[in-house]
Amino acid sequence: MKKLLFTPGPLSTSRTVKEAMLEDMGSRDHAFVNAVKETRNELLKLAHVSQAEGYECVIVQGSGTFGVESVISSVVGKKDVLLILVNGAYGERIVKMASIHQLNHLVLRFDEDEIVTPGATADFLKDHPEITQVACIHSETTTGLFNPITEIGAVCKKHQKVFIVDAMSSFGGVSMDMKEMSIDFLVSSSNKCIEGVPGFAFAICKKTELEKAKGQARSLSLDLYEQWRGLETNGQFRFTPPTLSLMAFHQALKELEEEGGIEAREKRYQANKKNLDDGMAALGFKQYLRPEIQGHIITSFLYPTDRNFNFEEFYQKLNSRGFIIYPGKLSKADAFRIGNIGQIFPEDVINLVKAVKEVLEEEKIVEIA
Amino acid sequence: MKKLLFTPGPLSTSRTVKEAMLEDMGSRDHAFVNAVKETRNELLKLAHVSQAEGYECVIVQGSGTFGVESVISSVVGKKDVLLILVNGAYGERIVKMASIHQLNHLVLRFDEDEIVTPGATADFLKDHPEITQVACIHSETTTGLFNPITEIGAVCKKHQKVFIVDAMSSFGGVSMDMKEMSIDFLVSSSNKCIEGVPGFAFAICKKTELEKAKGQARSLSLDLYEQWRGLETNGQFRFTPPTLSLMAFHQALKELEEEGGIEAREKRYQANKKNLDDGMAALGFKQYLRPEIQGHIITSFLYPTDRNFNFEEFYQKLNSRGFIIYPGKLSKADAFRIGNIGQIFPEDVINLVKAVKEVLEEEKIVEIA
Numbered sequence: 001m002k003k004l005l006f007t008p009g010p011l012s013t014s015r016t017v018k019e020a021m022l023e024d025m026g027s028r029d030h031a032f033v034n035a036v037k038e039t040r041n042e043l044l045k046l047a048h049v050s051q052a053e054g055y056e057c058v059i060v061q062g063s064g065t066f067g068v069e070s071v072i073s074s075v076v077g078k079k080d081v082l083l084i085l086v087n088g089a090y091g092e093r094i095v096k097m098a099s100i101h102q103l104n105h106l107v108l109r110f111d112e113d114e115i116v117t118p119g120a121t122a123d124f125l126k127d128h129p130e131i132t133q134v135a136c137i138h139s140e141t142t143t144g145l146f147n148p149i150t151e152i153g154a155v156c157k158k159h160q161k162v163f164i165v166d167a168m169s170s171f172g173g174v175s176m177d178m179k180e181m182s183i184d185f186l187v188s189s190s191n192k193c194i195e196g197v198p199g200f201a202f203a204i205c206k207k208t209e210l211e212k213a214k215g216q217a218r219s220l221s222l223d224l225y226e227q228w229r230g231l232e233t234n235g236q237f238r239f240t241p242p243t244l245s246l247m248a249f250h251q252a253l254k255e256l257e258e259e260g261g262i263e264a265r266e267k268r269y270q271a272n273k274k275n276l277d278d279g280m281a282a283l284g285f286k287q288y289l290r291p292e293i294q295g296h297i298i299t300s301f302l303y304p305t306d307r308n309f310n311f312e313e314f315y316q317k318l319n320s321r322g323f324i325i326y327p328g329k330l331s332k333a334d335a336f337r338i339g340n341i342g343q344i345f346p347e348d349v350i351n352l353v354k355a356v357k358e359v360l361e362e363e364k365i366v367e368i369a
Numbered sequence: 370m371k372k373l374l375f376t377p378g379p380l381s382t383s384r385t386v387k388e389a390m391l392e393d394m395g396s397r398d399h400a401f402v403n404a405v406k407e408t409r410n411e412l413l414k415l416a417h418v419s420q421a422e423g424y425e426c427v428i429v430q431g432s433g434t435f436g437v438e439s440v441i442s443s444v445v446g447k448k449d450v451l452l453i454l455v456n457g458a459y460g461e462r463i464v465k466m467a468s469i470h471q472l473n474h475l476v477l478r479f480d481e482d483e484i485v486t487p488g489a490t491a492d493f494l495k496d497h498p499e500i501t502q503v504a505c506i507h508s509e510t511t512t513g514l515f516n517p518i519t520e521i522g523a524v525c526k527k528h529q530k531v532f533i534v535d536a537m538s539s540f541g542g543v544s545m546d547m548k549e550m551s552i553d554f555l556v557s558s559s560n561k562c563i564e565g566v567p568g569f570a571f572a573i574c575k576k577t578e579l580e581k582a583k584g585q586a587r588s589l590s591l592d593l594y595e596q597w598r599g600l601e602t603n604g605q606f607r608f609t610p611p612t613l614s615l616m617a618f619h620q621a622l623k624e625l626e627e628e629g630g631i632e633a634r635e636k637r638y639q640a641n642k643k644n645l646d647d648g649m650a651a652l653g654f655k656q657y658l659r660p661e662i663q664g665h666i667i668t669s670f671l672y673p674t675d676r677n678f679n680f681e682e683f684y685q686k687l688n689s690r691g692f693i694i695y696p697g698k699l700s701k702a703d704a705f706r707i708g709n710i711g712q713i714f715p716e717d718v719i720n721l722v723k724a725v726k727e728v729l730e731e732e733k734i735v736e737i738a
Contacts, residue, residue: 005395010612012393021613022387026374026693027567062431063609066590073588097589191609197390199568199611219442219588220466221435240432240560242568242611243379244390324395 004344006352007326008141008169008298009191010198011342013252017196020251021244032243033235035250042253046262047186047204048177054207055178058228059200061241064168064189066222067201069097071164071185072135074213074224076103080132083108083124085116088142089329090166094135101218106131112143112331115293118151125159133162139170139297142329143288144337146295153182162209168192169297173269173341175262184209190245193265193341196252199245270296272340272349279353283360284368288335297341303334306367311336317359323352373713375721376695377510377538377667378560379567380711382621386565389620390613401612402604404619411622415631416555416573417546423576424547427597428569430610433537433558435591436570438466440533440554441504443582443593445472449501452477452493454485457511458698459535463504470587475500481512481700484662487520494528502531508539508666511698512657513706515664522551531578537561538666542638542710544631553578559614562634562710565621568614639665641709641718648722652729653737657704667708669697675736680705686728692721
């Protein structure tokens, strides 16, 4: 049975994206090198920048976290001070990286159910003029909220700080202009809103800042600068790339364009989200976040209060109906998550909600909130 | 046109291996978690060890180099001293890792066209009792030689050193018994002789030594111990795995068994190698290495001496006939490389040699050596 993934990724992808992996590719062969070049250029375009404007795209093997660690551990120099803005598990992950690499860093924490505020960020930057870089998560997958990146970027620009954005689960599903948002490094991965399969991360980098990372990396594999130099020198990767994941992504980029670009995809995801909100509300489910700060990527729903509710059973029964949902990751409340990105459409969400209703009835779960 | 890859990897893989990537998989879903569990167990079996005997398999996202760096940067503690045995580019790569991570390390270098000798290794270990770990490449892809791992392992065992082997391009294509070879950490990757697609590396580890790596890693993503703990805790990866590469590999392991296991595959590769040796010799090509130290994975052929020879043209003309070969990487001689691993069979090698003959004629290359 074909299963639909209502998760934050790996996602459901189109048949044609997966079929792009049916041909073996030599990692140093021209056909592959050309596909990588096109991919890097297309990613710049999607971020509304270009090489001519001084931006570069670097692809890093591994998961999204590998990409974030590559940026953090290459860009922050020995004498630099990184400010990490945290309101969820993915912000905390950057704190962990900074600790492991013994980077000078400061952390400004917000509650998990609150956004990072530009005001508090500005105050903190005024109090700590030693800060050189600021890192923030755009779509915090922990809860599903969107941090106000444009406003935080404006604060960074005003205070002349390098701005690093983990746009893992948002890029491709939310219109983002790197210049308008004052972003110097934007990181995302192959298996998110571009709707490719997992295998690599990518960073879109302001070239003048990327060049400063030369010789600063704390590892060989995650050296952002050398990875870029390798790709620029001969179009090849320093180390074996996930060739077929890259071919799938190359196809996914074509399909994104056919859909009408990021703008059209964002509308589809918003339509998915509306059906999810309406359907789950009709069943009585309460969301963890207040709607003003909730993004249109993934939603945290509080567990039903009914004592008959058991998440593992709920998950399995939805799974056996072809719907894969996601466990929660909140520190303060029991919740599960439903993503609405990937090759899923408004009618798929309606079918998911129907399946949720069936399972509630079967499990005799009456009290929802 | 279907192209055959005569490279050290990514390789030609079977249609069915690639078709295993046609279904989306949730990275935390049971079907996927089970496939990962089976894969890890099967890899232990292929190395002739088991969990019951105190061995563990850890999968690391990224290329083979990511796997080697994960082991090197996690296993060598602050007060440890690593000896790196070097006779090619992949040994030098470990030296680079040791430098970047500021590990205490010593390097014993051999000529590129000579094997690492157990005798010199033993002498060096006697002179440097402070050494705690020894790292060596099994099949040096730079040239194609096989280092005598069993004998070097015996030396390490006698001197009670931890033995780390980069068996990237040999594991799966050469029978290896980790216990007999006294190997504590063996690293290989998904796109080599198991005949999967690129996306991850794996390390087979002696558990008592792996446990010592706790808290020692120099990065978050490449923390070998925590990666293992993550997989052991709930069968899931800490960070998004290359789900579809793993499903392809799971299928590749089945097909390896169907072929008759590593022993049968080794025979096929040896038959490929014999056809390559015979065919290229008949055309007049000279190999870089003397036959006693040459492995059956990849071969370095010296450039024809004829002034009409141009590697780029030679490569392109073979490519247009459906055969992808590999450039050389020697420091002392001009050579190209031909691999004979992956889904290629003795008759494919005969066809490759025929194509080489055609191209030589077309390019009027007469003097070969």
